[in-house]
Amino acid sequence: MKNGLALFLGVFATLALSWAGLLLTAHKQIGSLSQFKDPADETLYPQPLSGLANQGRLVYQDLGCVSCHTQQVRQQGFGNDLAEGRKWGERGSYARDYIRDETVLIGQNRIGPDLRNVGSRLGDAKAEEYAQWFYKLLYAPQSVAAGTNMPAHPFLFDVHPVAGRQPSPHALMLPSKFAPGPGREVVPTSRAIALVAYLQSLKDTYDYPIERSRNTPAPKEAGH
Amino acid sequence: MNPSANNRTEQMEIDASAKWPVLVFFAYGLGWLLLGGIMQLAAAMQLHSPGFLAGCEWTTHGRLAPAAQNALVYGWGMNAAFAFGLWLMARLSATTLRHGGWLFIAAKFWNTGVALGVGGILAGYSTSFELLEMPRFVSLLLLAAYALVGVWAITTFSIRNTENVYASQWYVFGAAFWFPWLYAIAQVMLFKAPVRGVLQPVVNAWYVHGLYNLWFVPMALAAAYYFLPKLLGKPVSNYYLASLAFWWLVVTSAFAGGSRLIGAPVPVWIPTMGIAANILVVVGVIIIAINLFGTLSGRFEAARSSLTLRFILISIVSFILAAVMNLALSMRGFAATVQFTLLDGLRDWLTFYACFSTAMFGAAYFILPRLTGKEWRSGALIKLHFGATALGVLLMVVGLTYAGWTQGNMLNNAAMPFTDITKAMSFWFAFRTVVLGLLLLGHVAFLLNFVWIACPINSQSTASATLRTPPALSLEGHA
Numbered sequence: 001m002k003n004g005l006a007l008f009l010g011v012f013a014t015l016a017l018s019w020a021g022l023l024l025t026a027h028k029q030i031g032s033l034s035q036f037k038d039p040a041d042e043t044l045y046p047q048p049l050s051g052l053a054n055q056g057r058l059v060y061q062d063l064g065c066v067s068c069h070t071q072q073v074r075q076q077g078f079g080n081d082l083a084e085g086r087k088w089g090e091r092g093s094y095a096r097d098y099i100r101d102e103t104v105l106i107g108q109n110r111i112g113p114d115l116r117n118v119g120s121r122l123g124d125a126k127a128e129e130y131a132q133w134f135y136k137l138l139y140a141p142q143s144v145a146a147g148t149n150m151p152a153h154p155f156l157f158d159v160h161p162v163a164g165r166q167p168s169p170h171a172l173m174l175p176s177k178f179a180p181g182p183g184r185e186v187v188p189t190s191r192a193i194a195l196v197a198y199l200q201s202l203k204d205t206y207d208y209p210i211e212r213s214r215n216t217p218a219p220k221e222a223g224h
Numbered sequence: 225m226n227p228s229a230n231n232r233t234e235q236m237e238i239d240a241s242a243k244w245p246v247l248v249f250f251a252y253g254l255g256w257l258l259l260g261g262i263m264q265l266a267a268a269m270q271l272h273s274p275g276f277l278a279g280c281e282w283t284t285h286g287r288l289a290p291a292a293q294n295a296l297v298y299g300w301g302m303n304a305a306f307a308f309g310l311w312l313m314a315r316l317s318a319t320t321l322r323h324g325g326w327l328f329i330a331a332k333f334w335n336t337g338v339a340l341g342v343g344g345i346l347a348g349y350s351t352s353f354e355l356l357e358m359p360r361f362v363s364l365l366l367l368a369a370y371a372l373v374g375v376w377a378i379t380t381f382s383i384r385n386t387e388n389v390y391a392s393q394w395y396v397f398g399a400a401f402w403f404p405w406l407y408a409i410a411q412v413m414l415f416k417a418p419v420r421g422v423l424q425p426v427v428n429a430w431y432v433h434g435l436y437n438l439w440f441v442p443m444a445l446a447a448a449y450y451f452l453p454k455l456l457g458k459p460v461s462n463y464y465l466a467s468l469a470f471w472w473l474v475v476t477s478a479f480a481g482g483s484r485l486i487g488a489p490v491p492v493w494i495p496t497m498g499i500a501a502n503i504l505v506v507v508g509v510i511i512i513a514i515n516l517f518g519t520l521s522g523r524f525e526a527a528r529s530s531l532t533l534r535f536i537l538i539s540i541v542s543f544i545l546a547a548v549m550n551l552a553l554s555m556r557g558f559a560a561t562v563q564f565t566l567l568d569g570l571r572d573w574l575t576f577y578a579c580f581s582t583a584m585f586g587a588a589y590f591i592l593p594r595l596t597g598k599e600w601r602s603g604a605l606i607k608l609h610f611g612a613t614a615l616g617v618l619l620m621v622v623g624l625t626y627a628g629w630t631q632g633n634m635l636n637n638a639a640m641p642f643t644d645i646t647k648a649m650s651f652w653f654a655f656r657t658v659v660l661g662l663l664l665l666g667h668v669a670f671l672l673n674f675v676w677i678a679c680p681i682n683s684q685s686t687a688s689a690t691l692r693t694p695p696a697l698s699l700e701g702h703a
Contacts, residue, residue: 002387002388002389004381007389007397010471011402012401014398014402015401015402017475017479018430018434018478018481019409022426022479022497023413023423023427026426030421030422030423031423060352061350061351061352062287062352063284063348064286064287064350066352067289070564072487072488072489074487074563075487078560079563080636080637085638085640093489095422095489099420099421103351103418104425105353106425106489108484108563109568109569110635111271111646141274146643147647148646149270149271149272149274149646149650150274151275151284152275152279153284154278155284
C-alpha cells in the first residue's frame with residue numbers, strides 16, 4: 001500500500017459502514033418505540049418514572065451502582081434468570097421496558113444481584129416496610145443481608161443525637177449491633193429517599209402481548 | 225559516509241526531534257499508570273473487604289472502580305499510545321517530528337481533561353456509561369487536545385520521505401482517525417442528542433469495542449510489526465498478506481461490538497451480527513499470527529535476549545488470546561454461563577493490559593534509551609518489571625478464567641443463594657487483588673527506572689556508546 005488517500009478512504013469507510021450498519025439501522029428499527037396502550041385498562045405502558053424516582057436514577061448514576069448490578073433479565077432459555085430461586089423477573093426484559101428511562105444502564109457485572117425488578121420483590125411487605133429494608137441495606141448492608149460484599153453508604157444518611165429534638169418518624173430501626181449508639185438516630189437524606197424511590201419503581205410487571213409473541217422462542221417441531 | 229551510517233544519523237535526528245514530546249507523554253502516562261493502579265487495587269480490595277474506604281462518598285466502590293478504569297485507559301493508555309505513535313510515525317516516515325511545542329500544549333490539555341474527568345467521577349458527576357463516565361464537559365477538552373496530537377501524527381505521515389507505507393503506519397494512521405470519530409459519535413448519541421431506550425447500551429457497546437479494538441489493538445500491532453523485524457534483522461515473513469490482514473481485522477472488528485449484548489433486550493440481529501463478526505475476526509488474527517510467528521520462527525533465542533521482544537511476545541500471545549476470548553464469549557451457550565462474571569471482564573483486560581500495555585512497555589524499553597542517550601539504570605528493576613508482568617498476566621488469565629467459570633455456574637444455579645456466591649467468590653476477589661498488586665509492583669519498578677533515565681539532571685550519558693545498534697534492515701523494502 002502506497003497511496004495515502006486510498007488508505008484514508010478505507011479507514012473512513014470502515015467506521016462509517018459500521019456506524020451505519022449497526023447504530024443507524026438499530027436506530028431506524030427501535031429508535032421510536034412508543035408506549036403501548038393496554039386495550040383493557042386504557043393505560044399506557046411502560047408508565048413514566050415519578051419525579052422522585054427520576055431523581056433517584058441520578059443518584060444511582062452518580063454512585064456508580066452499575067459497576068456491580070445489571071438491569072436486564074435474560075429470556076427463558078438463555079441463562080437461568082427466571083428460574084425459581086433466582087427469579088430476577090416474571091419475564092425476560094423487552095426493549096420497550098426501557099423507553100421510560102432517560103439513561104439506560106443495563107450493566108455488565110453481577111457482583112451484586114440484578115435490579116431490573118427489585119421493586120417487585122416485596123413479598124407480603126408493605127411499600128413502607130420495603131423502603132425501610134432498602135434503607136437498612138444502604139446504611140448497613142450486613143444488617144439485612146449477612147455475608148454480602150455490598151459497601152455501606154453511610155453518607156446517604158444523617159446520624160444525629162435525638163436529645164433536644166423530636167425523634168424523626170423516618171429513623172431507621174436498626175439492630176443494636178449496627179445502630180450508632182444510644183441517644184442517636186439514623187435518618188435517610190433526600191438522596192437516600194430518592195434512590196429508594198427509584199429502586200422501588202424498578203418493576204416490569206406488565207407483559208406486552210405484542211412483545212410476548214415476538215420474544216417467545218418458536219415451539220420445537222416434533223421429529224418426523 | 226556509508227548508507228547505514230547515514231541512516232543512523234537520520235534516525236538520531238528524528239529521535240532528537242521526538243525526544244521531549246515522547247518523554248512528556250510517557251511521563252504523564254506513567255503517572256496515571258501508578259495512580260490508576262492504586263485506585264484499581266483499592267477498588268479490587270473493596271470486593272472482599274467491603275468496609276475498606278466505604279465511609280467516604282468519593283471512594284465508594286461504584287465511583288472508585290470506574291475512576292480507576294478511566295485513569296488507566298485515558299491516562300496511561302492514551303498518553304502511552306500518543307508517545308509511541310508519534311515516535312513511530314516519525315521514524316517510519318523518515319522525517320523529524322515538527323511543532324513539538326504544540327504537542328506540549330496538547331499534553332497539558334489532555335491530561336488536565338483526564339484529571340478533571342477522573343476527579344469528576346469521584347465527585348459524583350459520573351454518567352455511568354462504560355468508559356464514557358467522565359462528566360460531559362470534559363469531552364470537548366479531550367477532543368480538542370486529541371486534535372492537536374492527531375494532526376501532527378497525520379502531518380508527519382503526509383510529509384513522509386519514503387515511498388512505501390509500512391504496515392505499522394497503516395495501524396497508527398487508522399487508529400489516529402478512528403478514536404476521535406468513535407468518541408465524538410458516542411458523545412453525540414449518548415449525551416448531546418441522546419438516543420432512546422436500549423439504543424444507549426448499543427452505542428456504548430459499539431464505542432467500548434471500538435476503543436479497544438480500533439485504537440489500542442492497532443497500536444499494539446504497530447509495535448509488533450515494527451519491532452519484530454527490526455530487532456531480529458529479518459523481514460516480516462509473508463509480508464504480502466499483511467495488508468489483507470489489516471483490512472480484514474479492522475473491518476470485522478468494527479462490526480463486532482454487538483457481541484457484547486448477547487442476551488440483552490435488544491433486537492437479536494445486533495448480537496448476531498457481532499457474533500458473525502467475531503468469527504470472521506479469527507481469519508485476520510490467523511494471518512497476523514502467520515506474519516508475526518513466521519518472522520519469529522527460528523529466532524526464538526534472539527527474541528528472548530531482547531527485553532523489548534519479550535514484552536512484544538506477551539503482547540502478541542495476548543492479542544490471540546483476546547480474540548479467542550471474544551470468540552468464546554460469542555458462543556451463546558458459553559456466554560449464558562459466564563456473562564456478567566469476572567471472565568467477562570477478563571476479555572477487556574486482556575486487550576487493554578496484556579496486549580496493549582505490554583507492547584507499550586516493550587516499546588518504551590527500546591525508545592527511551594535512544595531518545596535520552598542513557599542506559600537503563602537498574603537491571604534488577606527491569607527484571608522485576610518483566611517478571612511481575614509475565615507472572616501477572618499468566619495468573620490473571622488462568623485464575624480469572626477458572627474463577628469466572630465457577631462464578632457463572634453459581635449464578636446460573638438458581639438454588640444457590642446470592643450471598644453464598646459472594647462468600648465463595650471471596651477468595652477469587654482476593655486473588656485478583658494480589659495479582660493487581662503484583663502488576664503494580666512491576667509498574668513502580670518501571671517508573672523508578674523511567675525517572676532515572678528521563679530526568680535531565682543526572683546526565684551520566686556514557687551509555688549511548690554501548691547502545692546496541694539493531695541489525696541493519698530497511699523496512700521500506702517491504703510493501
